[in-house]
Amino acid sequence: MFVMRQTNYAKWALALLLLVLTSNFLLYRSPLSSLVIPEDTFWVVTGSLVDFAFVAPLLMLAAFRLSIKHFLTLVAGGFVLARFVIPSLYFEPFTTLFYIGIGLEALVLLAEIAFLVLLLYHAPAIVRTIKSQPESPLFALLPTAYARMKPNLLVTVILSESLIFYYAFCSWKKKPAEGPNLISLHKNSSAIAFYIMLIHAIGIETIGIHWWLHDKSPLLSIVLLILNVYSVVYFLGELQAMRLNPLKVDNSNLYVSLGLSKRMEVPLEAIKTIQWGGAADKETLTFIAQDFVEPEPQVILEFKEPQEAVLFFGRTKQVSRIALTVDDPAKLKALLEQ
Numbered sequence: 001m002f003v004m005r006q007t008n009y010a011k012w013a014l015a016l017l018l019l020v021l022t023s024n025f026l027l028y029r030s031p032l033s034s035l036v037i038p039e040d041t042f043w044v045v046t047g048s049l050v051d052f053a054f055v056a057p058l059l060m061l062a063a064f065r066l067s068i069k070h071f072l073t074l075v076a077g078g079f080v081l082a083r084f085v086i087p088s089l090y091f092e093p094f095t096t097l098f099y100i101g102i103g104l105e106a107l108v109l110l111a112e113i114a115f116l117v118l119l120l121y122h123a124p125a126i127v128r129t130i131k132s133q134p135e136s137p138l139f140a141l142l143p144t145a146y147a148r149m150k151p152n153l154l155v156t157v158i159l160s161e162s163l164i165f166y167y168a169f170c171s172w173k174k175k176p177a178e179g180p181n182l183i184s185l186h187k188n189s190s191a192i193a194f195y196i197m198l199i200h201a202i203g204i205e206t207i208g209i210h211w212w213l214h215d216k217s218p219l220l221s222i223v224l225l226i227l228n229v230y231s232v233v234y235f236l237g238e239l240q241a242m243r244l245n246p247l248k249v250d251n252s253n254l255y256v257s258l259g260l261s262k263r264m265e266v267p268l269e270a271i272k273t274i275q276w277g278g279a280a281d282k283e284t285l286t287f288i289a290q291d292f293v294e295p296e297p298q299v300i301l302e303f304k305e306p307q308e309a310v311l312f313f314g315r316t317k318q319v320s321r322i323a324l325t326v327d328d329p330a331k332l333k334a335l336l337e338q
Contacts, residue, residue, distance in 0.1 A: 004063060004064050004065075005062070005063060005064060005065060009062060010062065010063045010064070011063075013059045013060075013062035013063040014059070014063040016059050017056055017059040017060060017063065020051050020055055020056055020059065021056065024048050024051055024052065024085060025085055027044075027048070028048075028085055028086050028087060028090070029085065037090075041090045042093065044090075045086055045090050045091065045093075045094060046094075048082060048085075048086060049078075049079070049082050049094060049097065052078035052079065052081055052082040052085075053075050053078035053079050053082070053097075053101075054075065054078070056074070056078055057071055057074035057075050057078060060074055069108070069111075070153075072104065072108075073104075073105070073108050075104075076100075076101040076102075076103075076104035076105050076108070077101065077105060078101070079097045079098055079100060079101030080098065080101040080102060080105060082094075082097075082098075083098040083101075112152075112154045115149070115150075115152045115154060115155050116154065116155070116158070118149050119145070119149065119155050119158065119159075122145070122148045122149060125148065126141075126144050126145050126148065129144045130144055135255070136244065136245050136255075137163065137166060138163060138167075138241055138245050138257055138260070138263060139245075139255055139257070139263065139265055141159055141162070141163060142156065142159055142310070142314065145159055156313070156314035157313050157314060159314065160260075160312075160313045160314040161313075163237070163241070163260060164233060164234055164237040164260060165233065165237065166237070167236070167237035167238075167240040167241045167244070167260065168233045168234070168236040168237035168240065169233075169236075171240045171244060172240070174244055176243050176244055176246065177244070177246060181248060181249050181250060181335060182246045182247065182248050183246055183247045183249075183326045183327060183328050183331055183332050183335075184246040184247070184326070184327045184328075185242070185246065185247060185256075185258060185287060185288075185289050185324075185325065185326050185327065186242050186243070186289040186327075187327045188289075188327045189289035189290065189291040189295075189325075190290070190291045190292050191239075191242060191289040191290045191291065192239060192242075192243075194290045194291070194292070195235050195238060195239045195290075196239075198235055199232050199235050199236070202228050202231050202232055202235075203232065205228070206224075206225060206228040206229075209221075209224065210224065210225050210228075234260070237259075237260055238259035238260050238261065239259070241257070241259045241260045242257075242258065242259040242289070245257045245263075247287075247324070247326060247332070249268070249332075249335040249336065251268075252267060252268060252269075253265055253266065253267055253268060254266045254267075254268055254271075254301075256287050256322070256324065257287070258287045258288075258289065260312070261311065261312050262285065262287065262309060262310070262311050262312075263309070263310050264285075264307060264308070264309045264310070264319075264322065266301075266303065266307050266322075268336075270303050270304055270305065270307060271301050271302070271303060271304075271336075272302045272303055272304045273301075273302045274299060274300075274301055274336055275299065275300040275301075275302070276298070276299050276333070277296070277297075277298065277299075278296075278297065278300055279296065279297070280297050280300060280321070280323035281321075283319075283320070283321065284297075284300065284319075284321040284322060284323050285309055285317070285319045285321070285322045285323070286322070286323045286324075287322060287323065287324050287325070288323065288324070288325040289325065295325050296325075297323035297324060297325055298324060298325045298326065298329045298332075299323070299324050299329070299332065299333075299336075300321055300322070300323045300324075301321065301322050301323075301324070302320060302321045303319075303320055303321070305320075306318035306319060306320050307319060307320075309322075
């Protein structure tokens with residue numbers, strides 16, 4: 001999960017990355033390869049290795065926010081990818097680099113497995129801590145886990161997946177919280193009906209297409225079946241997370257979420273301006289429940305400095321404005337003004 005840099009240079013870097021990878025692929029895997037590649041292939045293959053193992057990772061670094069571990073993983077992966085793009089006849093003098101890349105990737109894999117073992121070790125304590133906190137698991141899980149272990153991409157994805165299965169299967173006995181500082185976002189919209197409609201559509205499509213496709217391609221039918229089942233589980237979790245996590249304003253923070261796909265915890269003192277009504281631009285993160293006709297935002301909050309929002313699969317994004325549509329705007333206005 002890579003977060004793209006919000007600069008024009010990032011877009012150019014991504015375009016150059018696609019150009020570098022495409023040109024190398026066409027060099028070795030196109031009908032004209034035999035005409036373009038010279039008899040002495042040593043320097044041509046060397047240039048391609050430089051492209052895969054150094055130029056491509058540097059362009060990725062320019063386009064995305066990467067840690068040192070991610071960068072080194074891309075360098076090692078470049079040698080491995082080169083082995084599959086460059087024909088074995090040309091790659092033979094550089095076989096050692098392929099095994100070095102495999103070794104580095106194996107070390108990274110072992111490190112990720114160690115993180116998973118550490119997560120399993122801390123899991124009981126994390127669950128106990130979450131149960132003792134007033135915040136919803138949607139907001140408490142990641143901070144609680146990372147209070148005990150170092151943040152890690154794989155762990156973030158697994159924790160985000162656990163939220164999906166928790167809300168899809170373990171939250172049906174819970175009732176939506178109500179209180180003077182809580183406001184729902186979905187009751188005046190068609191969000192619940194929309195997700196139920198999607199679940200029914202996926203179920204019908206799964207039954208029809210799976211049996212038709214099973215005779216033609218059993219493997220593809222199984223893959224589509226797994227994806228459809230996962231989609232149903234995700235939509236169930238999204239629906240429940242939306243019901244059970246209304247907007248909350250306490251003495252110091254604003255907690256707002258829209259299902260599992262986006263959530264924010266913002267200090268009230270970070271709010272710079274409150275604009276009632278108006279249109280949201282493309283840079284504004286919207287918390288507006290799904291409807292057949294998307295309503296206009298009721299309020300737009302601008303922050304003194306960018307605040308972190310958590311998106312799908314635990315991906316984070318810095319946002320300067322959010323737009324809200326709630327079921328009781330008068331109540332929200334009173335809470336924010338208070």
